[in-house]
Amino acid sequence: MYQPPHFRIEDRAEMFALIRAHPLGMLVSGGEAGLMANPIPFLVQERPDGSASLRAHLARPNPQWRALAEAPEALVVFQGHEHYVTPSWYASKREHGKVVPTWNYMMVQVRGQAIIQDDRAFLMDQISALTAQEEGARPQPWEVTDAPEPFIEAQMRGIVGIEIEIREITGKYKLSQNRHAADHDGVVSGLAAEPDPAGPAMAETMRQRYGKPAS
Numbered sequence: 472m473y474q475p476p477h478f479r480i481e482d483r484a485e486m487f488a489l490i491r492a493h494p495l496g497m498l499v500s501g502g503e504a505g506l507m508a509n510p511i512p513f514l515v516q517e518r519p520d521g522s523a524s525l526r527a528h529l530a531r532p533n534p535q536w537r538a539l540a541e542a543p544e545a546l547v548v549f550q551g552h553e554h555y556v557t558p559s560w561y562a563s564k565r566e567h568g569k570v571v572p573t574w575n576y577m578m579v580q581v582r583g584q585a586i587i588q589d590d591r592a593f594l595m596d597q598i599s600a601l602t603a604q605e606e607g608a609r610p611q612p613w614e615v616t617d618a619p620e621p622f623i624e625a626q627m628r629g630i631v632g633i634e635i636e637i638r639e640i641t642g643k644y645k646l647s648q649n650r651h652a653a654d655h656d657g658v659v660s661g662l663a664a665e666p667d668p669a670g671p672a673m674a675e676t677m678r679q680r681y682g683k684p685a686s
Contacts, residue, residue, distance in 0.1 A: 472580050472641055477649050480642030486579045487515050487523070489551050489642070491604065496547040498527070500585070502538035509535055513547065514601050516634075523637045525581060526588075526597045528630040536631045539585040545635050551577030551644075554673040560661035562653035575645050575658070575673055582639040588632030597632055646677050655681065 480486060490496070494512045501507070513525045525547060529536045539545060553576035561570045588594070599615050606612035615623060647658045655677070662674035 472578070472643055474641065474643050475649075478643050478645045480579075480644050482642075483523075483640060486640055486642040487517070489577060489579050490515050490525075490549050490581075493549055493551050494601075494604070496525070496527075496549045496581075498535065499546040499548065500535060500539050500542065500544065502542045504534070504538065507535045507538055509533065511547075512601060512605075513549075514597065514604065524583070525635040525637065526593075526600075526632070527635075528594060528597055528632045531629050531631050533631075536587055536633060539633060540587050543584040543586070545583060545585045547581045547635065549579045549581075551579075552669065552673045552676050553577070554662055554665070554669050556647065556658055557661065560654075560657040561650070562657050563651070573645075575647060575662075575677075577642075577644045577646070577676070579640065579642045581635065581637055583635040583637050586634045586636070588634050590632065591627060593632045593634075594627050594630060598627070644680070646673075646680060648681060 490513065494514070495510050496513045497508055498511045499506065499508045509529070511527045511529065513527045515523060516526050517523045553574065556573045556575050558564050558570035558572055564570045588597075595615075602613065602615050606614070647655045650658070659674045659677050662670040662677070665671065665674075
């Protein structure tokens with residue numbers, strides 16, 4: 472991933488936080504059939520020794536897990552908040568007009584070797600932990616044990632687990648931090664007024680990260 476210094480994120484805890492907030496990653500791998508890509512929800516598994524992995528599962532009919540068994544190199548792309556940025560929001564447009572459109576976004580990429588985990592204990596732990604992560608904040612969280620055990624057992628026979636040891640993790644937050652303060656504030660104000668939910672979400676992220684109040 473292209474990473475100009477002013478957009479680079481190096482804090483692993485911050486990158487893990489983005490993955491937990493946006494767990495649906497794009498799993499990309501190769502093999503004899505060429506490149507494959509599937510959106511898969513992942514869990515971050517951190518260990519006391521500082522190492523970490525991504526855990527997920529694929530439907531058994533999905534050919535990607537067999538391809539990973541033969542060619543385990545994997546890339547997983549996680550996308551956080553993103554939004555189009557019009558040059559009309561820049562104060563510098565009114566000053567000299569030398570501005571162009573762009574896109575703000577938050578992204579984390581993970582690379583590593585995938586291990587196929589066709590084991591009931593791994594699968595039960597993975598689906599239970601993923602469910603707890605996504606259901607925990609709900610007023611009445613659903614748990615895997617809420618469903619009949621024979622039904623869950625049948626469902627698990629239809630999936631295959633994967634674990635990707637994190638060899639490399641890179642982050643990029645492009646949040647107008649390369650613009651001067653007036654332009655940055657103009658983007659925050661413009662995004663906050665957008666009719667789609669993604670605009671205010673991006674504006675709030677920029678405000679929290681850089682302390683730029685909407686004007």
